Amino acid sequence: MDQDHTEALVGAVRRAIETRQPLRAHGHGSKAFYGNPRAGEALHITGHRGVLSYEPGDLVITARAGTPLAEIDAVLAAQGQMLGFEPPQFGGRGTLGGAIAAGLSGPRRPWAGAARDFVLGVRAINGRGESVRYGGETIKNVAGYDLARLYAGSLGAFGVLLEASLRVLPVPETELTLVLEPADPLQAMIDWQRRPWPLSGLCVDDGRVCLRLSGTADGVNAARQQIGGEELPAGAAFWQALRNLELPFFAGDAPLWRVSLPPATPPLDLPGDWLLDWGGAQRWLRSPAPPAQVWAKAAAAHGHATLMRGGDRSGGVFQPVSAAQAAIERRLRAELDLDGVFGGGRAAR
């Protein structure tokens, strides 16, 4: 199964640079709905796959970008480890490159860290068609600018990912989900997050708080005694469904927004239904509100919003950034993607 397609991919990028033909890296297409509409010729990554190194005692795995997440999960699980940021696997699919390029993180994010936090280094094909390595395999590394993390969440705007080295986490000894119905769910989440409990998930769906504890059996039990609530027997399935946007809340055609906010932000005055994840820091909204209105409310609360699925996408799906940031982003793309082969017109509104 393992295959090294570096040469072919480098060749394709070089040809694209010569002919100024935009490319668009394509993994499993599991996140095809995400981001602005893309142009460009598909550059298939999935053939370039395989785990390159994995040392459980080092808590580091390096794999080619086209490796299916499912394969990585299996390799890690065999050693009692996991990807700590719980990347969504939409439709059960996804590649490592796609997960890093999209930079999305699951329910564990506030406690364990985001996709970008686990990236130690990447190998990528840059805007000059060269295979380059940024960062490395060590946890601590302050040499050079952190281009590896810039790639995380960039949707391939700066280059094609060939490999990524990620920090991994041990699978907790015990995991338990509690369901509670406090009078003020948001306030309850604020209070719980100020306690030193082994939290690993905290969301509000339909007035019901789901709380996940991860750790040693003793630690989880002790916290459980203090928190109360009922155990949710299908806890693991619940978090999996949340992570992959498969809960009933996500069904249907109403536009789906992801709103990133300071966790204690009071409910935003927008029409529609909410599901709060990340202890309040990531909120999902099903709403017909016009994008400009959602963005204005999110910005006023010191956050930002992304139109994940559906809705009016004509003005782009990402919150407009400040003029100062836009100017730097433009220059950065012009500098790193000299011939615009990775841009693909995706930023066009």
Next chain:
Amino acid sequence: MHVTESRTADHAGLLAALRRVLPADGLLTAEAERRVYECDALSNYRALPLAVALPETVQQVQALLRLCKEHGVPVVPRGAGTGLSAGALPRTDGILLSMTRFDRILEIDPDNRIARVQPGVRNLAVSEAAAPHGLFYAPDPSSQFASSIGGNIAENSGGVHCVKYGLTTHNLLEVTLVTMDGDLLTLGSGGLDGPGYDLLALVTGSEGMLGVVVEARLKLLPLPESIVLLQAAFPDLERAGRAVMDIVAAGVVPAGLEMMDQVAIEVVEGYIQMGLPVDAAALLLCELDGATAEVEAQLERVQALMRACGGYDLRLARDADERTRLWAGRKGAFPAMGRVSPDFYIVDATVPRRHLSGILRRIGELAEEYGQRVATAFHAGDGNLHPLILYDGGVPEQVERTEKLASRILDECLAVGGTITGEHGIGAEKIDKACRQFADPVLEDYFAVKRAFDPSGLLNPGKAIPTLTRCAELRGSHVHHGHLPHPELDRF
């Protein structure tokens, strides 16, 4: 670049203009005053800046950078000056921009677990202000009593606890910078991520080359309910190294995992007589924190693993006093070296954890080859090594041997996939070594990043990212590490 006469004339105009925008006592030009800023904690690199600016407001920083850009004069930002890689080394033809007057904690927001601070705030002050709310700021460089948040951001600092809680980059939510163009740029958000590309990642650890930090929003964490510290001695390096791997692989994420080798143990014991097992080849210190029940369960596991790897003389500290006493050994390592040797050179490098014992053995061999004593005390949990080379600065050939030895150690670390700096940065000190770590295409991409933020190239030039010409020359010739005769001058 030499300071020529025409430039001097230019400078007079700039200084006059700066005086108009800075507070009355905010521009130091007298030589005695400038001397204070001629180096950071790495005092063998010195240069006298043209002038030292001490702005008090963001507007003043903006005006200053605009004026310097207009006059084509470089600017070197500086926090507390505790840097160990000469990152805040001034330029004789430039302004030293001290951010010490930005020393206010603007807000502690316990519900959102956020601290909003100015860059001159000391790292420890953040945790002190958060403590009454049951919160703390996790990144804890050993210099936390003195170093500034601005400097921490520029160096992506981390300390003992970063094995569990991460570096500055993992605990920084938003930063506001002034660019060399004088523009105000806010990256990140009040939430856990920001809009647009992750420029926050680029700026963190950029050694003051992309913008001047004027405000930051930091993530605070709940104070742990209980903390324990366990120390164990090991008969050889291999077994100590295996204990590190086994603890981590067993699913325990310690709050800190530190190691000292035999030389370090001996020197520290000679210095503070705390009854350390001087016959041991290595001492391992493992701190565990969290909810009490969680910590107790992990403690049992770690004790068992240490014993299984041949660990002996286990000591456990349960309260703060006992912990302080046990940590004294590890924390006393640096000052202790000063007692047994006139000078010591701190190497900072990181290797993948699996190579720890191999590298330690190699360092021992190299120490013998060069005839210099090397003590190693380090962050084992992250693979971040700090070999301390003991030498006498009064003996020229020892200085030279020390530099060569340090350089060889860095080469060995690079050879196993490590990096030349785990936490102190490249600065001016390791700029030549950076040529070994970065391939030319990577350097080109770094220049591209620099151009996007600072097209004029005037912000802290000559640090962190070596030029291609410099590397071409260095790779082709034998070069001594460290001590450049005139670090303030462009050499190529």
